[in-house]
Amino acid sequence: MLKLAAGIDIGGTNTKLGLIDIEGNIYGEMKFPTTDYPNFDDFVYTLHNSIQNILSAIPHETELVGIGIGAPCASYFTGKISNAANLPWKGEIAVVDTVKKYYQDIPVIVTNDANAAAVGEMIYGGAKGMSDFIVVTLGTGVGSGFVANGKLIYGHDGFAGELGHITVKKGGRECACGHRGCLEAYASANGIKRSVFKLMADCIAPNPFRDITFNQLTCEMVTQAALNGNELAIAAYEYTGKALGKALADAVAIASPQAVFLFGGLTQAGTYLLEPTQKYMEESLFPIFRGKVKVMLSELHTKNAAILGASALIWAEMMPQN
Amino acid sequence: MLKLAAGIDIGGTNTKLGLIDIEGNIYGEMKFPTTDYPNFDDFVYTLHNSIQNILSAIPHETELVGIGIGAPCASYFTGKISNAANLPWKGEIAVVDTVKKYYQDIPVIVTNDANAAAVGEMIYGGAKGMSDFIVVTLGTGVGSGFVANGKLIYGHDGFAGELGHITVKKGGRECACGHRGCLEAYASANGIKRSVFKLMADCIAPNPFRDITFNQLTCEMVTQAALNGNELAIAAYEYTGKALGKALADAVAIASPQAVFLFGGLTQAGTYLLEPTQKYMEESLFPIFRGKVKVMLSELHTKNAAILGASALIWAEMMPQN
Numbered sequence: 001m002l003k004l005a006a007g008i009d010i011g012g013t014n015t016k017l018g019l020i021d022i023e024g025n026i027y028g029e030m031k032f033p034t035t036d037y038p039n040f041d042d043f044v045y046t047l048h049n050s051i052q053n054i055l056s057a058i059p060h061e062t063e064l065v066g067i068g069i070g071a072p073c074a075s076y077f078t079g080k081i082s083n084a085a086n087l088p089w090k091g092e093i094a095v096v097d098t099v100k101k102y103y104q105d106i107p108v109i110v111t112n113d114a115n116a117a118a119v120g121e122m123i124y125g126g127a128k129g130m131s132d133f134i135v136v137t138l139g140t141g142v143g144s145g146f147v148a149n150g151k152l153i154y155g156h157d158g159f160a161g162e163l164g165h166i167t168v169k170k171g172g173r174e175c176a177c178g179h180r181g182c183l184e185a186y187a188s189a190n191g192i193k194r195s196v197f198k199l200m201a202d203c204i205a206p207n208p209f210r211d212i213t214f215n216q217l218t219c220e221m222v223t224q225a226a227l228n229g230n231e232l233a234i235a236a237y238e239y240t241g242k243a244l245g246k247a248l249a250d251a252v253a254i255a256s257p258q259a260v261f262l263f264g265g266l267t268q269a270g271t272y273l274l275e276p277t278q279k280y281m282e283e284s285l286f287p288i289f290r291g292k293v294k295v296m297l298s299e300l301h302t303k304n305a306a307i308l309g310a311s312a313l314i315w316a317e318m319m320p321q322n
Numbered sequence: 323m324l325k326l327a328a329g330i331d332i333g334g335t336n337t338k339l340g341l342i343d344i345e346g347n348i349y350g351e352m353k354f355p356t357t358d359y360p361n362f363d364d365f366v367y368t369l370h371n372s373i374q375n376i377l378s379a380i381p382h383e384t385e386l387v388g389i390g391i392g393a394p395c396a397s398y399f400t401g402k403i404s405n406a407a408n409l410p411w412k413g414e415i416a417v418v419d420t421v422k423k424y425y426q427d428i429p430v431i432v433t434n435d436a437n438a439a440a441v442g443e444m445i446y447g448g449a450k451g452m453s454d455f456i457v458v459t460l461g462t463g464v465g466s467g468f469v470a471n472g473k474l475i476y477g478h479d480g481f482a483g484e485l486g487h488i489t490v491k492k493g494g495r496e497c498a499c500g501h502r503g504c505l506e507a508y509a510s511a512n513g514i515k516r517s518v519f520k521l522m523a524d525c526i527a528p529n530p531f532r533d534i535t536f537n538q539l540t541c542e543m544v545t546q547a548a549l550n551g552n553e554l555a556i557a558a559y560e561y562t563g564k565a566l567g568k569a570l571a572d573a574v575a576i577a578s579p580q581a582v583f584l585f586g587g588l589t590q591a592g593t594y595l596l597e598p599t600q601k602y603m604e605e606s607l608f609p610i611f612r613g614k615v616k617v618m619l620s621e622l623h624t625k626n627a628a629i630l631g632a633s634a635l636i637w638a639e640m641m642p643q644n
Contacts, residue, residue: 073610082610132478146576148468148475148482155470155578156454157614165608166572170492177608250488254468254576256477286487286499288395288404292479 002027002060006051007311009113010034010071012086017047018304019054019064020311024124026304027062028054040089040098048102066107067099068313070116070306075158079110109313113137113306114161115152117263117298118145119316120309125299126261133257135298136163136244138273139264142184142191146255152316163251164188168243186243189219189265195236196222207232219265226272237269241276248277249284252293263298263305270297324349324382328373329633331435332356332393334408339369340626341376341386342633346446348626349384350376362411362420370424388429389421390635392438392628397480401432431635435459435628436483437474439585439620440467441638442631447621448583455579457620458485458566460595461586464506464513468577474638485573486510490565508565511541511587517558518544529554541587548594559591563598570599571606574615585620585627592619 004019004027011034018029030050037043055062073084079096081087095110111119118135121127127135131150137143142164146153153160164184165177172181173194185191196209196217208225209217209232225233248260260281266273278295285293300308326341326349333356340351352372359365377384395406401418403409417432433441440457443449449457453472459465464486468475475482486506487499494503495516507513518531518539530547531539531554547555570582582603588595600617607615622630 130478132475132482144576146470148470148477149473151471151473153454153470153475153577156452156580157578157611159610160454160470160576160578162575162578162608162610165575167568167606179606179608246489250572251576253484253487254466254482254573255475256479256482256484258478284489284501286484286501288481288484289479 002058002062003065004062005065005311005314006067007307007309008047008067008069009116009306009310010069010087011306012072015043015047016307017050017054018307018311019051019058019062020308022123022315024308026307027058029304029307030054035088038088040093044098044102047099064103064106066109066314066317067103068116068310069095069099069108069110070113070310070313071095071110072112074110074112076109076111076115076154077158079108081110107314107317109317111152111154111158111313112143112161113309114143115145115154116309116313117143117300117305118147118161118309119152120300120305120312121261121263121298122147123312123315124308126296127259130258132255133259133261134163134248134251134255135261135263136248137264138187138244138262138266140189142188144251146251146257148255163247166247166250168247183243183247187240187247187266192219192222192236192240192266193217195239196232199232199235199239203232205232209233220268223266223269226269234272237272238276240266241273242280245277245280245282246284248281248295249286252281252289253286256289257293259294259296261296261298263300267297324380324384325387326377326384327387327633327636328389329629329631330369330389330391331438331628331632332391332409333628334394337365337369338629339372339376340629340633341373341380341384342630344445344637346630348629349380351626351629352376357410360410362415366420366424369421386425386428388431388636388639389425390438390632391417391421391430391432392435392632393417393432394434396432396434398431398433398437398476399480401430403432429636429639431639433474433476433480433635434465434483435631436465437467437476438631438635439465439622439627440469440483440631441474442622442627442634443583443585443620444469445634445637446630448618449581452580454577455581455583456485456570456573456577457583457585458570459586460509460566460584460588462511464509466573468573468579470577485569488569488572490569505565505569509562509569509588514541514544514558514562514588515539517561518554521554521557521561525554527554531555542590545588545591548591556594559594560598562588563595564602567599567602567604568606570603570617571608574603574611575608578611579615581616581618583618583620585622589619
């Protein structure tokens with residue numbers, strides 16, 4: 001009997017799902033536009049049909065052991081999504097209860113995508129066998145998942161791990177959350193665009209970026225330019241690594257992890273992100289932690305990382321308590 | 323049979339010990355100068371004799387179930403104290419192994435005093451029944467213990483919880499650790515003296531503190547002045563609460579605790595510390611956490627708090643895994 005967990009990633013644009021075994025092998029996956037379903041019940045009905053369609057196409061006897069879901073603003077404890085700005089459903093959405101209508105007898109777990117990424121790293125990725133580590137997701141936003149004593153820290157309300165909203169520069173850049181100087185204003189896809197524009201203001205050297213508007217510019221363009229040796233793009237990644245490295249030094253002082261895994265769009269820049277991050281983290285570390293904490297790229301940096309992470313929530317729940 | 327845990331607090335000046343039951347009742351305690359024992363083996367021999375003397379004076383049949391030790395720069399995992407600047411023993415000191423020579427058959431646990439305070443709060447104090455909380459110790463230094471999922475976070479090397487060394491002001495005050503702007507440079511006993519002097523430099527109003535040298539000034543004098551209505555002292559506590567509140571906002575973003583307990587000398591100022599800390603924390607919190615996190619005084623604010631915390635390490639170890 002092939003045991004499979006469903007991994008579902010609910011994003012603002014698309015929802016992806018896949019059925020995955022405990023080794024991380026994917027047995028069929030699907031994707032559909034989240035925005036096609038203004039009604040959440042209709043959305044879950046489509047999810048259910050998709051899971052059944054994938055299951056029926058697998059040429060083995062299968063057992064669905066649970067459903068893991070990663071979604072923005074989702075709480076592990078309440079099973080709800082609350083006021084997610086980028087999703088079509090407003091207010092409080094009872095994700096777990098609604099999915100449970102179709103799947104009463106198996107665990108259904110929801111958490112935010114960064115927490116799911118951390119559990120994915122623990123079950124399938126570079127954090128196998130580690131009991132204390134951090135995963136930081138660097139994409140549209142900056143999220144994180146902290147694992148301590150072998151367990152993800154959900155916090156008392158399920159919302160722990162908001163590393164993107166610790167202050168790295170007092171009175172610094174405006175952040176969408178209403179504060180100033182949050183890590184997310186520096187180390188996200190939009191943050192690196194802002195750094196390119198800051199550096200163009202600070203310096204005078206000619207650069208192709210001077211012919212591109214802010215709204216035309218993408219994180220991918222900055223990454224590609226850095227990989228091609230564009231000095232401004234490399235400097236923008238250096239600036240990003242500085243903000244991120246300092247934030248990580250604070251996170252290490254609190255949690256003393258064995259490693260920090262970076263995940264998401266910005267990691268495409270590879271060493272242009274990794275080296276300054278490690279360097280500035282080391283500089284800012286309390287002496288007792290120096291030279292002890294590895295900063296690495298996630299081993300789940302594939303297009304399927306989000307559904308892998310979501311499915312890992314189920315396998316982690318089934319592990320014996322340590 | 324009365325079950326007792328030994329709680330030992332190794333400080334730079336004195337070492338205190340007591341035998342304590344699971345309710346927090348103390349059955350005899352002692353204190354001797356740490357500095358009398360330049361040789362660590364002699365120190366442990368004296369500890370052993372002290373424990374036996376206390377045990378023999380208790381008029382019940384007793385069982386010593388374990389020995390918990392709080393000490394600066396101590397690692398739960400290695401059982402060692404490493405390079406503690408304020409203790410007479412240099413380099414690495416194998417605390418657990420040395421104590422085990424006398425007590426082979428019972429658990430001997432060492433950790434730093436802030437971690438011990440957190441476990442003490444969980445076993446005997448205001449955090450009973452909480453699975454996610456933070457204890458911050460505000461004394462000679464600033465330490466902390468983070469509890470998540472019902473377990474203290476030791477980190478991969480046993481040194482987690484160094485909240486005193488997260489950066490609250492970039493390029494700010496020099497800290498003894500070699501960095502600038504660490505929380506400890508603001509929210510410790512010395513930090514509040516520095517704030518009094520900063521405020522005397524900023525303002526012109528007459529104040530009794532203008533006739534006291536920095537080296538004459540003590541944290542207790544500032545606290546007493548605040549309690550007596552001295553505006554400069556109250557402002558110094560407000561300034562302390564601002565730094566602490568901002569640091570706590572970052573800590574909450576990471577760990578999402580149900581409550582933060584403040585412990586140590588500075589808490590004698592009561593609401594003069596508590597109110598600005600809560601206010602500035604709330605101001606800096608990521609919106610999702612606002613109004614959810616209580617800032618409270620530790621319920622172990624007695625002179626025996628350190629030995630209570632150390633003994634709690636043993637009871638926590640004996641609790642069923644959650």
